[in-house]
Structures are given as C-alpha cells and as structure tokens.
Amino acid sequence: xxxxxxxxxxxxxxxxxxxxxxxxxxxxxxxxxxxxxxxxxxxxxxxxxxxxxxxxxxxxxxxxxxxxxxxxxxxxxxxxxxxxxxxxxxxxxxxxxxxxxxxxxxxxxxxxxxxxxxxxxxxxxxxxxxxxxxxxxxxxxxxxxxxxxxxxxxxxxxxxxxxxxxxxxxxxxxxxxxxxxxxxxxxxxxxxxxxxxxxxxxxxxxxxxxxxxxxxxx
Numbered sequence: 001x002x003x004x005x006x007x008x009x010x011x012x013x014x015x016x017x018x019x020x021x022x023x024x025x026x027x028x029x030x031x032x033x034x035x036x037x038x039x040x041x042x043x044x045x046x047x048x049x050x051x052x053x054x055x056x057x058x059x060x061x062x063x064x065x066x067x068x069x070x071x072x073x074x075x076x077x078x079x080x081x082x083x084x085x086x087x088x089x090x091x092x093x094x095x096x097x098x099x100x101x102x103x104x105x106x107x108x109x110x111x112x113x114x115x116x117x118x119x120x121x122x123x124x125x126x127x128x129x130x131x132x133x134x135x136x137x138x139x140x141x142x143x144x145x146x147x148x149x150x151x152x153x154x155x156x157x158x159x160x161x162x163x164x165x166x167x168x169x170x171x172x173x174x175x176x177x178x179x180x181x182x183x184x185x186x187x188x189x190x191x192x193x194x195x196x197x198x199x200x201x202x203x204x205x206x207x208x209x210x211x212x213x214x215x216x217x218x
Contacts, residue, residue, distance in 0.1 A: 002026055009192050012217050016059045018097055020213040024198075027181050031210045033100040040088075043081055048100040051075050054083050056090075057097035062214060073101060102209050105202035106161045106170040110178060112142065112186045112196040114218075120186050120193065124149075124179055126158040127200040142186035149179040162203065169205030178208060194218045 005026050008019050015023075021031040035046045036057060056069030064070045069091065074080045080098070087096055109127030114120055118141045125137030138155040140148050153159055153172060162172040178201065186193060194216045202209045 009189065009217065011059075014059045014062045015215045015217065016057050016095065017055065017064075017213060018057055018095075019059075020196075020215040021210070023185075023215065024210055024213060027185055029178065029181050029210060030208060031213065032102055035098045037084070037096050037098055040081060040084060043077065043084060043098070046098055048098060050077075050080075051101045052080060053099040053101055054080065054087060055097045055099060056087065056094050058091070058094040061091075061094065062216075102202055102211060103204075105204045105208070106168060107200035108162075108175060108203055109137070109197065109199035110175075110182050110201060111198060112182065112193055114194055115139075115141075120190050122152075122179065122183050122186060124152045124175075125156055126161065142183050142190070144179065144183045146176065146180060149176045149183075152179065170203040171205055171208070174208050175201075175203055192217050 051073045053072045107128035111123045120142045138152045196215045
C-alpha cells in the first residue's frame, strides 16, 4: 500500500475529497482530474480543461452543496479567479479544489456502510440528486464475488439505464468491475471504514468516472 494511503488511514472521521479520490486511484478506480489550490497564483499552474468546478475541500465540510461550497461549469480562467476570490472569503482556512467537469453519463451510486447486524456491506443503486427520492438501491455483505455484483444490478429497478435504455450508452460490465474493486477496498480496509459514498458515478459506453466521493473513517 502506498505511503500516502497509509497516512490517510491513520486519521479518524471524514476525509477531504482529494484524499478519497487518491485512495480510489490506488485501487485503479477512475476519478476526475483535479488540483488542490490555496492561493490565486495556484490557478495559473493548473493544466485542466474547462469547464471546471470549484469546491471547498475539507474534512470538516462533508456536505459541500449545503454550505454553498460548490460552483459548477466555470467556463474560463477569468471566471475561475472571480469565483475563487468569493470562495476564499467564505472559506478562509480551507483548501479549495478545482475539478475538471465530466460529460454527464448514467448516474449511479456505490458505497460501503457498517451495518449493525451484517457488518460492512456494499451498496449499489441509481445515483445523482435523486438517490434519496427513489431509494433504488441494493445491498450485499462484503466481500462479494462477480455473481453477487451481477445480481445486485439485476435487483435495481433502474437497471435498464445500464442496458441501453433509449439508446443511452452505458457499460454494465464496467459497473460490475467497479463493484468488485469497491468490495476489495471494503475487505482490505474493513477496520478503518465507517462509511463510503461514490455519488455520482458517471457510466459511459467504454468508461466510467467517480465524480464525487465521501469517506468517513472509524
């Protein structure tokens, strides 16, 4: 295990978004391209394509949208610097994260949760802003095998979204692969993880990308 991941796992409580994405990358899980910034001069050094998002990036702020800590679809460097100044006044002591925007795909959620009865369990369902509304999710106890992952997707009411519904391309096999990788994280880091949410995950025809990620350590 990489030293930076070992260092992260010594912590307790919520992690910052960049730390969660670093951990995901260590398990070969695709995430957005990003850069953590602190001062305006940092913006001149970023090599990300526009549009980008600017987010507050802190282990103290788990729900960024609730505190006005997310600005999407920033179209150029001039607008980015303007929003950065606004965020710097609002979040004076926190890191900020410039996140390269991804084209929207089919949105799913995958996560891990410590169940009081079954211990660490893996969850999969339809993601994005409608996750809580539809509650279209399914669970298994970690670890899972490929058959379990396949059955989890079969149990989701919105599974047709991963099967070419209205000619929307989305690769169901890549979701199965992702479930297996998340299960491996849960199996190897069970003693550390209290809860993890990857939401949304954009699923495309030939790839997928974890757009936002939260992880709370025991």
